[in-house]
Amino acid sequence: MEPATTKPLLLSVIDGKPSERPPVWLMRQAGRYLPEYREVRARAGSFLDLCYNPDLATEVTLQPIRRFGFDAAILFSDILVIPHALGQDVTFAEGEGPRLRPVTDAEGLEALTPAFDLDRLAPVLETVKRVRAALPAETALLGFCGAPWTVASYMIAGKSTPDQAPARLLAYRDEDFFAALVERLVDASVTYLVAQLDAGVDAVQIFESFAGALPPALFDRWSLEPISRIAAGVRAARPQARILIFPRGAAQRLEVLAQSGIADVVGLDWSVDPDWAQEHVQAHVCVQGNLDPLSLVAGGSQLDAAVDRIVATFAGRPHIFNLGHGILPETPVAHVEQMLRRVRGV
Numbered sequence: 327m328e329p330a331t332t333k334p335l336l337l338s339v340i341d342g343k344p345s346e347r348p349p350v351w352l353m354r355q356a357g358r359y360l361p362e363y364r365e366v367r368a369r370a371g372s373f374l375d376l377c378y379n380p381d382l383a384t385e386v387t388l389q390p391i392r393r394f395g396f397d398a399a400i401l402f403s404d405i406l407v408i409p410h411a412l413g414q415d416v417t418f419a420e421g422e423g424p425r426l427r428p429v430t431d432a433e434g435l436e437a438l439t440p441a442f443d444l445d446r447l448a449p450v451l452e453t454v455k456r457v458r459a460a461l462p463a464e465t466a467l468l469g470f471c472g473a474p475w476t477v478a479s480y481m482i483a484g485k486s487t488p489d490q491a492p493a494r495l496l497a498y499r500d501e502d503f504f505a506a507l508v509e510r511l512v513d514a515s516v517t518y519l520v521a522q523l524d525a526g527v528d529a530v531q532i533f534e535s536f537a538g539a540l541p542p543a544l545f546d547r548w549s550l551e552p553i554s555r556i557a558a559g560v561r562a563a564r565p566q567a568r569i570l571i572f573p574r575g576a577a578q579r580l581e582v583l584a585q586s587g588i589a590d591v592v593g594l595d596w597s598v599d600p601d602w603a604q605e606h607v608q609a610h611v612c613v614q615g616n617l618d619p620l621s622l623v624a625g626g627s628q629l630d631a632a633v634d635r636i637v638a639t640f641a642g643r644p645h646i647f648n649l650g651h652g653i654l655p656e657t658p659v660a661h662v663e664q665m666l667r668r669v670r671g672v
């Protein structure tokens with residue numbers, strides 16, 4: 327009989343326990359590539375309505391677990407609920423991505439709610455509780471937030487922008503404002519992640535999707551430093567918290583991140599050569615990644631070869647199999663099944 331306290335494989339691998347196969351989950355695993363997601367999405371109203379509806383958000387969080395038996399579920403929400411809970415207008419226009427009313431100066435920042443309004447995110451925390459109650463004991467539950475630089479880039483530009491130029495320019499031009507915005511985001515992120523842990527997530531991932539837009543000095547100041555303050559704040563409140571960090575495009579700065587000891591898990595995007603990571607990320611640090619999402623779209627024998635290479639390179643060290651960025655809506659479900667068989671060796 328299974329002991330009542332089965333520790334999820336994903337957590338024991340993070341903690342350094344050897345495993346015969348890597349645990350596996352996919353970034354954006356609840357999403358439009360799944361017909362059952364599209365069905366729920368169609369009756370949810372807006373995307374934010376879906377994020378704030380515990381019934382439906384619980385359902386879509388669980389969908390990929392039911393279908394594929396991934397080793398982790400990730401809370402269904404978005405990184406932009408933090409700006410929303412700070413009082414910024416946030417909408418998701420169909421097919422256009424996020425739209426926010428830009429905040430570009432101290433006055434705009436003052437106009438936001440003085441304190442982060444965690445009550446606004448009560449439905450998300452309710453979703454965490456329901457998902458945890460419904461998940462099998464062997465499945466880890468991940469919470470998340472966006473890193474301050476990535477979230478600030480949306481708050482400043484009001485939308486996705488090439489190379490995050492508006493935010494990067496402001497980081498040079500108005501350091502005081504930029505620092506004040508980042509400070510707000512650090513505080514809000516600590517509060518939000520601690521609340522997610524208290525509601526039942528096992529670990530939290532910090533998404534720094536736009537690390538690649540920052541030159542090294544700016545990366546250290548506006549990415550690494552705020553992330554390290556979030557990690558320290560979370561660990562001060564909840565010492566057992568496990569923290570995964572995904573700095574997309576960080577390239578050689580991954581080594582600095584790994585050495586800093588901030589991350590229990592270092593996420594590798596698809597541009598990172600597994601051999602390079604094997605050499606430059608210390609052997610005790612767990613790595614996560616890093617299959618190219620387009621390789622998964624394409625399928626066939628190249629997919630098997632790409633999976634094999636990642637699994638073989640990271641065998642013998644803590645490794646969580648994942649994509650190198652979010653799964654694309656056009657991904658065939660059959661290719662996800664093929665990838666899982668390969669990772670699991672069945």
Ligand code: CP3
Pocket residue numbers: 352353354355356357358367373400401402403404405406418422423424470472486533535652
């Ligand atoms: O399954 C999961 O991974 C959990 C849910 C999740 C979503 N967004 C749901 C979502 C997570 C972890 C995110 C993180 C997120 N959101 C990031 C960081 C990860 C990354 O991809 O780099 C970013 C940058 C965002 C901001 C965001 N949200 C954008 C740019 C968009 C529009 C682009 C798109 O893919 O549609 C979203 C919308 C969004 N967030 C969708 C989903 C499933 C699609 C909206 C829909 O279904 O209508």
